[in-house]
Amino acid sequence: ILMTQSPATLSVSLGDRATLSCKTSHSITTNLAWYQHRPGQAPRLLMYAASTRATGIPARFSGGGSGTEFTLTINNLQSEDFAIYYCQQYNTWLYTFGQGTKVEIK
Amino acid sequence: QVQQVQSGAEVKKPGSSVKVSCRASGGNFSNYVIGWVRQAPGQGLEWMGTIIPILGIVKTAQKFQDRVTINADTSTSTADMELNSLESEDTATYYCARGPTATAPFDYWGLGLLVTVSS
Numbered sequence: 001i002l003m004t005q006s007p008a009t010l011s012v013s014l015g016d017r018a019t020l021s022c023k024t025s026h027s028i029t030t031n032l033a034w035y036q037h038r039p040g041q042a043p044r045l046l047m048y049a050a051s052t053r054a055t056g057i058p059a060r061f062s063g064g065g066s067g068t069e070f071t072l073t074i075n076n077l078q079s080e081d082f083a084i085y086y087c088q089q090y091n092t093w094l095y096t097f098g099q100g101t102k103v104e105i106k
Numbered sequence: 107q108v109q110q111v112q113s114g115a116e117v118k119k120p121g122s123s124v125k126v127s128c129r130a131s132g133g134n135f136s137n138y139v140i141g142w143v144r145q146a147p148g149q150g151l152e153w154m155g156t157i158i159p160i161l162g163i164v165k166t167a168q169k170f171q172d173r174v175t176i177n178a179d180t181s182t183s184t185a186d187m188e189l190n191s192l193e194s195e196d197t198a199t200y201y202c203a204r205g206p207t208a209t210a211p212f213d214y215w216g217l218g219l220l221v222t223v224s225s
Contacts, residue, residue, distance in 0.1 A: 031209065033211035033212075035151075035211075037151070042201065042215035042216060042217050042218060043143075043151065043201070043203075043212075043215050044215075045211055045212065045213050048211045054213065084150075086150060086151050088211060090209050090210055090211055092209070093156065093165045093208045093209060094165065094167065094168075095141070095153040095156070096153065097143075097150055097151040097152065097153060099150045100151070
């Protein structure tokens with residue numbers, strides 16, 4: 001299953017909203033996760049089942065979609081939110097990741 | 107949580123092998139799966155393989171099937187991944203991660219081990 005994330009880079013101001021897209025080549029129902037990856041740190045699970053926040057994830061993060069099209073929305077961007085975000089499908093045991101969207105400060 | 111046994115970085119020669127080990131703590135190791143993901147410099151995350159320790163079942167990405175060996179030891183709550191026939195393109199940070207099942211996301215990740223392949 002191929003994963004396509006867009007845009008590659010998103011320039012956003014503090015306090016603004018960021019909307020990230022992830023599309024899959026085949027339907028994965030809602031078997032999609034989002035991760036946040038800051039430089040030098042381990043990736044952090046943000047969202048699973050497309051729209052369920054992982055433990056400890058703030059409510060400004062929200063996810064949606066099903067089938068082949070998914071979004072991650074970050075409201076009221078904080079300084080710690082500037083990072084690379086990856087989607088991952090786990091519909092089959094042969095996981096695949098998107099190529100990532102870098103959210104940078106405008 | 108998962109803790110990668112090695113810290114820092116390793117340098118390997120082309121053609122050699124590298125083994126990356128992980129120890130899981132908290133919870134019952136037998137109730138989880140351990141996956142391996144790498145990130146080459148400037149690239150995204152790439153899933154390499156996953157093991158169900160209690161069953162000893164392993165799935166690997168087709169790209170690595172001929173070169174990767176993944177094992178787990180439930181008595182010590184450790185898992186390891188060995189990649190053979192290293193090439194410069196294998197230079198990457200290698201992560202282990204824990205998941206609740208084989209078809210679920212990884213909820214805890216190790217800090218990663220940078221492996222540099224260079225002559």
